[in-house]
Amino acid sequence: MRYDGWKETRLIDVIDINPRTPLRKGTLAKKVSMQDVAEFTRKIQSYEIAEFTSGSKFKNGDTLLARITPCLENGKTAYVDILEDNEIAFGSTEFIVLRAKEGITDSKFVYYLAISPEFRNIAIKSMTGSSGRQRVQSDVLVNTVIDLPPLEEQKRIANVLSAIDDKIELNNEINQTLEELAQTIFKRWFVDFEFPNENGEPYKSSGGKFVQSELGMIPEGWRSGTLGELIKISSGKRPLKKSKEKTEEFLIPLIGASSVMGYVKEVLYDEKILIIGRVGTHGVVQRYQKKCWPSDNTLVIKSSYYEYIYQLLKSIDYAQLNRGSTQPLITQTDVKNVKIIIPSKEVLEKYELLVGTLFNKAEKSLEENVSLSALRDTLLPKLMSGEIRVVDAEREVEVCLQKSS
Missing domain, CATH: 3.90.220.20 (DNA methylase specificity domains)
Structure with missing residues (x-):
């Protein structure tokens, strides 16, 4: 079922894929390798300062999607928020960079779209190449047709899912x-x-x-x-x-x-x-x-x-x-x-x-994260397809976060 304001569109028309981003060769910049991206985790885990020679280039608000096997199947996808304003970083050549188009898509909605089961299945099925070195076919990805909600609804969907990931990240920091x-x-x-x-x-x-x-x-x-x-x-x-x-x-x-x-x-x-x-x-x-x-x-x-x-x-x-x-x-x-x-x-x-008392607290946070992740993974495909309305998801998440606070 498609709701009012939702429209069928090609991915390339609403998201910039591997957009041109200026960074001179020889520039010292933050570098994100594939091992710095954890499986099904929004936050980039670490980075190093290195001299740029080649690789994908990105800025805050971009989504990094692994395009090579088995990293894509394992869920290596991250949202970039580790940079200063106007700072450019670079990373593995095996990243596909997804960037929201101003006035059309929301940057965090793009991230959640990229980790949604339907989108991931399309990307995985498009992979070609020799065993162990298969990669996503970009032409298949750019021509993927999605149902896109209006921008304001994208933001509400992203906010619901972000509230869960924010709590998970806070627990991890604690x-x-x-x-x-x-x-x-x-x-x-x-x-x-x-x-x-x-x-x-x-x-x-x-x-x-x-x-x-x-x-x-x-x-x-x-x-x-x-x-x-x-x-x-x-x-x-x-x-x-x-x-x-x-x-x-x-x-x-x-x-x-x-x-x-x-x-x-x-x-x-x-x-x-x-x-x-x-x-x-x-x-x-x-x-x-x-x-x-x-x-x-x-x-x-x-x-x-x-x-x-x-x-x-x-x-x-x-x-x-x-x-x-x-x-x-x-x-x-x-x-x-x-x-x-x-x-x-x-x-x-x-x-x-x-010390046992400290780790007992940590263990409770880990158990809470399992429940939060399960809720996020349940809501994600339903919100992306319109199966569940945002207001209903907001109530469900609010109840869950109140229990965990």
């Missing part, structure tokens, strides 16, 4: 702050030895006693040892059946060396575990406190001192443990033999309580 605070506490207590003594004073600064150890001077009552003394470690397993997409049957996340790589039916772990890569990817430490299935390219670690071990695992130089030739490989034994400082039980328990 979680990043909590993570940094936990790292700061870890360094202060276990590197600078300024943990609170029995009087609540910083141990080292208040004249706490130190003794010599294999790892240098450490507080009295502490000792040197190995990681294996505080952990239980095992390998993940290869599931019998898996799905790339989440379905009614396949709901349990299948955890790879660095991220969720699919879904399975069964549960392998339903407790607090830490996951690191065994083959290929090392150095990424993943926290899981719910049902999951770690894959066979991971190592699973359990400990009574979960938060302390989490920080230790993040600080390990995994290159020193590598036994692989064609690709990185670490073993359970190598991890268990890593030398560490083992604080007193009293200090460890205080740290677990303090």
Whole structure:
């Protein structure tokens, strides 16, 4: 059903695709690589300052759409808002730049159009090329016909969906702050030895006693040892059946060396575990406190001192443990033999309580983000097709955000 004011139009008539944007070669500018764009995440994650030689060029308000497999299928699309007024940045040649036409389209509406299932399916089906190097055909994209609502309605649609993404981004920022605070506490207590003594004073600064150890001077009552003394470690397993997409049957996340790589039916772990890569990817430490299935390219670690071990695992130089030739490989034994400082039980328990409280808050934010993402993904195609009216979506989002505040 098409509502009053909606019109059928070609994409090229309402959106500028790879528009001309001036940037001289040799200019130092912000550069966004494909790895700086996360899957189904509006915010650009990072950038570097580099000399422009070639690549896509863009400005604030533009949408970056990956045009190469598997980045497009995986949902790498971002909205540019990291620049100053009139600043031009550049990035991967594998980005398609989408820019709203003034007076015709809204910039954030363009972003949500680009991540909508119907638009993505058209782009994905247009891909041609050799296996593993397929790319979107631009001529198919520019001639794609869409139902476009009036500009004011575009803005209202974008505002509804943006309210959800704004809350998700705020939660992510809070979680990043909590993570940094936990790292700061870890360094202060276990590197600078300024943990609170029995009087609540910083141990080292208040004249706490130190003794010599294999790892240098450490507080009295502490000792040197190995990681294996505080952990239980095992390998993940290869599931019998898996799905790339989440379905009614396949709901349990299948955890790879660095991220969720699919879904399975069964549960392998339903407790607090830490996951690191065994083959290929090392150095990424993943926290899981719910049902999951770690894959066979991971190592699973359990400990009574979960938060302390989490920080230790993040600080390990995994290159020193590598036994692989064609690709990185670490073993359970190598991890268990890593030398560490083992604080007193009293200090460890205080740290677990303090930092555990921080990460409990972060975990609630992550759970909230899952619900918010699900709501956004449900509303998005309905708003883009006119199946649901904006006023109804606004009420639904308002109720959801009130519950989360």
